[in-house]
Amino acid sequence: MLVHSQEHMEGPFNQLIIRGVTLINGNGAPPMGPVDISVENNKITGVHNVGYPGVEINESARPKLKDGGKELDATGMYLLPGFIDMHGHIGGKAQGATPEYVFKLWMAHGVTTVREVGGPGIEWTQDLQKKIENKEMAGPRIISYTVFGNGSEKPITTPEEAREWVRKNADAGADGIKFFGAAPGIMKAALEENARLGKGSAMHHAQLSVGRWNVLNSAKAGLTSMEHWYGLPEALFDDKTVQHYPLDYNYQNEQHRFAEAGKLWAQATEPGSEHWNQTMDTLLALDFTLDPTFNIYEASRDLMRARRAEWHETYTLPSLWKFYQPSKISHGSYWHYWGTEEEVAWRENFRIWMQFVNDYKNRGGRVTTGSDSGFIFQLYGFAYVRELELLREAGFHPLEVIRAATLNGAEAIGMEDKLGTVEPGKLADFVIVEENPLQNFKVLYGTGAIKLTEDNEVVRVGGVKYTIKDGIIYDSKGLLNEVEQMVEKAKEEEDFRITQPGMD
Numbered sequence: 001m002l003v004h005s006q007e008h009m010e011g012p013f014n015q016l017i018i019r020g021v022t023l024i025n026g027n028g029a030p031p032m033g034p035v036d037i038s039v040e041n042n043k044i045t046g047v048h049n050v051g052y053p054g055v056e057i058n059e060s061a062r063p064k065l066k067d068g069g070k071e072l073d074a075t076g077m078y079l080l081p082g083f084i085d086m087h088g089h090i091g092g093k094a095q096g097a098t099p100e101y102v103f104k105l106w107m108a109h110g111v112t113t114v115r116e117v118g119g120p121g122i123e124w125t126q127d128l129q130k131k132i133e134n135k136e137m138a139g140p141r142i143i144s145y146t147v148f149g150n151g152s153e154k155p156i157t158t159p160e161e162a163r164e165w166v167r168k169n170a171d172a173g174a175d176g177i178k179f180f181g182a183a184p185g186i187m188k189a190a191l192e193e194n195a196r197l198g199k200g201s202a203m204h205h206a207q208l209s210v211g212r213w214n215v216l217n218s219a220k221a222g223l224t225s226m227e228h229w230y231g232l233p234e235a236l237f238d239d240k241t242v243q244h245y246p247l248d249y250n251y252q253n254e255q256h257r258f259a260e261a262g263k264l265w266a267q268a269t270e271p272g273s274e275h276w277n278q279t280m281d282t283l284l285a286l287d288f289t290l291d292p293t294f295n296i297y298e299a300s301r302d303l304m305r306a307r308r309a310e311w312h313e314t315y316t317l318p319s320l321w322k323f324y325q326p327s328k329i330s331h332g333s334y335w336h337y338w339g340t341e342e343e344v345a346w347r348e349n350f351r352i353w354m355q356f357v358n359d360y361k362n363r364g365g366r367v368t369t370g371s372d373s374g375f376i377f378q379l380y381g382f383a384y385v386r387e388l389e390l391l392r393e394a395g396f397h398p399l400e401v402i403r404a405a406t407l408n409g410a411e412a413i414g415m416e417d418k419l420g421t422v423e424p425g426k427l428a429d430f431v432i433v434e435e436n437p438l439q440n441f442k443v444l445y446g447t448g449a450i451k452l453t454e455d456n457e458v459v460r461v462g463g464v465k466y467t468i469k470d471g472i473i474y475d476s477k478g479l480l481n482e483v484e485q486m487v488e489k490a491k492e493e494e495d496f497r498i499t500q501p502g503m504d
Contacts, residue, residue, distance in 0.1 A: 008478030012471035015040050015069030026081040026406030026421040028399050038063040039428040042471035046424055078436055080402060081422055082112030082429030082469060084409030085384055086291045087227055087370025090119055094330060095374050096319025099128055101486055102380050103139035108446055108479040109381035110431030112469040114140045115413055117178040117202050118147040126173060138474060143413050145176040145202055148190060159189030166193040176200030181209025188221045195222030200413060205231025207251060211242045216282060225289035225412055229353050235279050236268035243267060254334035262300055262345040265352035280360060289366045289412045292357050294390035295383045296372040301346040303338055306377035311447050315483055316379055318496040324377050325501055332375040354394035368412050369405040385444045398438040430468040435461050446480045
């Protein structure tokens with residue numbers, strides 16, 4: 001049974017006024033403050049300019065509190081729109097991560113909306129959506145994308161079967177479809193039918209099908225967004241049609257799969273070439289969305305960094321830690337003999353990949369923020385903040401990073417009229433932090449950022465202070481404390497402690 005503590009939440013309120021905050025909006029605008037933000041019945045009613053930095057607040061400009069209203073003093077703090085994670089998985093049996101655990105970590109890091117790109121099934125997801133809507137548990141707004149073919153009694157082998165499945169998925173209430181690949185005729189039929197119904201789509205162009213169907217094929221057939229980067233280098237090949245697989249390659253061997261994937265961008269056309277620009281022009285004309293999920297591959301370029309992340313000891317469940325370890329079975333546990341050569345190749349892979357994503361953004365393309373947490377040493381919530389840092393590394397201005405995390409995601413899921421920016425008429429989804437995240441995204445981590453004081457004392461600053469969703473104020477650090485207790489309990493029950501691979 002799902003249990004939710006009411007201790008770390010307040011509301012909803014008929015009226016909520018957030019006082020004296022600096023607004024970092026999701027539309028690329030520079031910060032402004034102090035402002036008061038007024039909310040009534042979960043709708044933003046005003047962003048009120050109440051003064052200037054270093055000057056006493058103009059009390060006459062402040063919105064008035066009504067009977068039964070709630071004031072939240074955020075003087076000196078920073079407020080952003082609620083974050084949107086465009087690539088989420090709500091735990092899983094293999095990881096042993098319950099929805100309650102996953103949701104608390106997401107919410108504690110300001111993630112108020114998650115596009116679930118493939119779970120156990122639409123009924124399971126809808127049950128969680130109802131529990132969240134009924135305030136039975138703390139959780140983000142879930143946008144559900146069903147894996148293509150999920151629930152079908154037999155494999156889909158014809159275009160008409162593909163269209164029929166797409167229609168049933170829409171009738172069941174799913175928001176969209178997550179694809180991995182299929183025969184070209186089936187992909188074309190499914191995507192065209194899904195687009196006709198006005199539903200969203202995402203795709204991980206798996207190597208088993210990408211030789212005949214890359215990102216350009218998908219986008220032209222109606223795909224609305226691509227996940228990761230598979231299928232994009234293949235669309236940019238000049239001298240081949242499939243990647244240069246070693247002749248002893250086996251897709252079921254995950255070290256083969258991920259090591260060779262790390263050499264893919266080096267096989268594509270040169271950045272800035274005619275082929276590069278033509279491919280980008282085609283995707284731009286189709287209003288196509290890139291959801292890169294840089295963080296989920298970061299262990300490939302620096303395994304030690306990923307497995308030594310400081311939050312693992314406190315917030316990673318024993319079952320998750322076991323799932324991450326080298327394995328011939330667990331997906332993403334490809335550390336069979338990961339070494340210098342693989343990491344060097346992956347660093348170059350990142351360099352070219354990031355250049356394409358940054359170029360796409362600079363030319364007006366939509367780039368969003370997704371984490372794909374729960375695999376490859378990437379923990380829910382924490383991985384989302386790392387994705388912000390990696391977008392910054394790719395060349396995004398911090399304000400462009402925030403736009404990718406908010407308004408771009410809202411546009412990609414068709415909810416820009418409700419989410420993505422702080423403006424009257426939109427829903428009251430906010431992230432409030434005591435430090436300026438534009439100066440240092442690390443202040444958004446639940447573990448905060450390390451800072452040396454004028455007295456030469458080492459302190460931790462930051463961590464999201466409040467996450468506000470649907471007008472409810474969540475104590476973000478309180479949610480993290482609940483996660484810590486869940487992890488401690490699991491460790492006690494299993495007599496478990498984290499050890500590094502091969503050092504038990």
